[in-house]
Amino acid sequence: MRKAHIAGVDGSESALAAVRWAAVDAVLHRVPLRLICVGPDSLPDQIGAGDDTDRAGWLSTATQIATDAAPGVETISEFRRGVPHAVLVEESERARRVVVGIRGLGERTGLPVGSTAETVAMHARCPVVVVRGRAPEPAETSPIVVGVDGSRVSEAAVAEAFAEAAVRRVPLVAVHVWIDVGIEPWLPLDDDRDWASIDETERSVLAQRLAGWQEKYPDVEVRRVVERDRPVRYLQVHGEQAQLIVVGSRGRGGMTGMLLGSTSRALLHMAPCPVLIARPNPR
Template sequence: MRKANIVGVDGSESALNAVRWATADAALHRVPLRLISVGAESLPDKARAAEESARRRWLAVAAQQVDEVAPGVETTSELRRGAPHAVLVEESAQGRRVIVGIRGLGEGGGMMVGSTAETVAMHAECPVVVVRARDVEPADPGPILVGVDGSRVGEAAVAAAFEEASVRHAPLVAVHVWMDVEVEPWLARDDDREWESIDETERAVLAERLAGWREKYPDVEVHRVVERDRPVRYLVEHGRQAQLIVVGSRGRGGMTGMLLGSTSRALLHMAPCPVLIARSTT
C-alpha cells in the first residue's frame, strides 16, 4: 500500500498553501493525499456541532484546492479530535511525509501555528515539509538546495534531495558550510594557508558524501558549494532562488536526544521557501 502525504487543515491560508504544495508533490510522486482536520476533544454539544460543521467546510475548501492543482490525486478527508500536533505525529507513523504550514490561526481557534509545526517537525516519524505563508508550489523554477553537514546521520537529507531533484527535473545545489566547525578560536583569521587546507579537507568531505548518490541519479545536475559561513545564513540567503531546502532532522553530532538540529529548527522560521526535514533512522 502506498503511503500518503498527510496535511493538517485548519481553515487558514497557510494550511491551504500546504495543501497545494502537498497536492503537487503527491502528483509528482504518484502517492495518495490525506487531509486531516483536528478539533478539540472537550466541547459542549452545541459548540461541538458548530465547530465540526466549520471543519467540514475547511476540508471541502481544501479538496477544491486539490482538484485545481492536480485533480487526479487520490484524496481522502478525515475529522479527528485531540491536540493537533499529537494527531499529526501519530499519523506520521503510517505517512510518507507530513506537510504543515508555518502560520495559521491562533492557538485557540487554529491548527497550524508555528509551535505546532515545530513540534511535528521534531517528533514525526516520517519526513516533514514546512511550507511558508506565501503561495508556492513545488514545481516552481529553481534548484533543490541541500545542506550537507558531513555526518552519516545527514545521509537521509542527501538521499531525499537527490530524489526530489530527479523527480522535479531540477538542479541540485549541495551546500557544505564549515564555519560551524570550531576552528576560529585557535586559527588566526589571516592564516590563509591553514584556511586553504581546511577548505580542501571540507571539499573532500562533500565529494565523499555525494559520490554514491551521483551514480544512483546520473540525471541530476549537481553543483557543489563549500563555504566558510554559518549554515542558516547561507541557506536562507540562497533559498530565495530555490524551490525547496532539504536538511536533516539532527545536527552534526547526531545525538539521540537531539530531536531537531539547530540549523533545521532555525530554518523552520527563517527559510524563504519550503523546507523538507529528512528523518534519519540511525
C-alpha cells in the same frame, strides 16, 4: 499499500498553502494525499478556532484546493478528535511525508512559526515539510538546496534531496559549510591554519558524500557549494532562489538527544521557501 502524504487542515491560509504544496508533491510521487482536520475531544473550542461545521467546510475547501492545484490527485478527507500536533505525529508513523503550514488558525499572530508546525517537525517519525516563504509553482524550475555536513541525519537529507530533484527534474545545490562560528566562537578567524588546504579537504569530503547518490541519479545536475561560515546563512542565501530546502533533523554538531538541531530550527523560522526536514531510517 502505498504510504500517503498527509496535510494538516485547520481553515487557515497557511494550511491551504500547505495543501497546495502537498497536492502537487503527491502527484509527483504518485501517492495519495490524506487531508486531516482535528477537532477537540470535549473541551470548548479556542476562540477563533471554529466548530465541527466549520471543519467540514475546511475539509471541503482543502479538497477543492488540492484538486485545483494538482488535477488527478487522489485525496482522502478525514476528521479526527484530539490535539492537532499529537494526531499528526501519531499518523506520521504510517505516512510517507507530513506537510504543515507555518501557523494554524487560532495560533498567535506575529510569530514566524506556530507551535503545531514546530512540534510536528520535532517529533514526527517521517520527513516533514513546513511550507513557508515563497511557494513554488507546479512547473517550477528553480533548484533544490540541501545542507550536507556528513552526519547520518545529513545522509538522509541528501537522499531526500536527490529524490526531489530527480522527480522535479531540477538542479540540486549541495551546501557544505565546514565551520559553524555560532558553535565554535572561540576559533579565531585570523589564526595560522592552512585554510586553503582545509578548504580543499572539505571539498573532497563533500564530493565523497555525494558520489554514490550522483551515480544513483545521473540525470541530476549537482552544484557544489563549500563555505566557511554559518550553515543557516548560506542555506538562506541559496534558498532565495530555490523551491525547497532539505536538511536533517539534527546535524553533526547537534547534542545527542536533541529532536531538532539549531540549523533546522532556525530555518523553520527564517527560510525563504518551504523546508523539508529529513530523518534517517530506523535501524
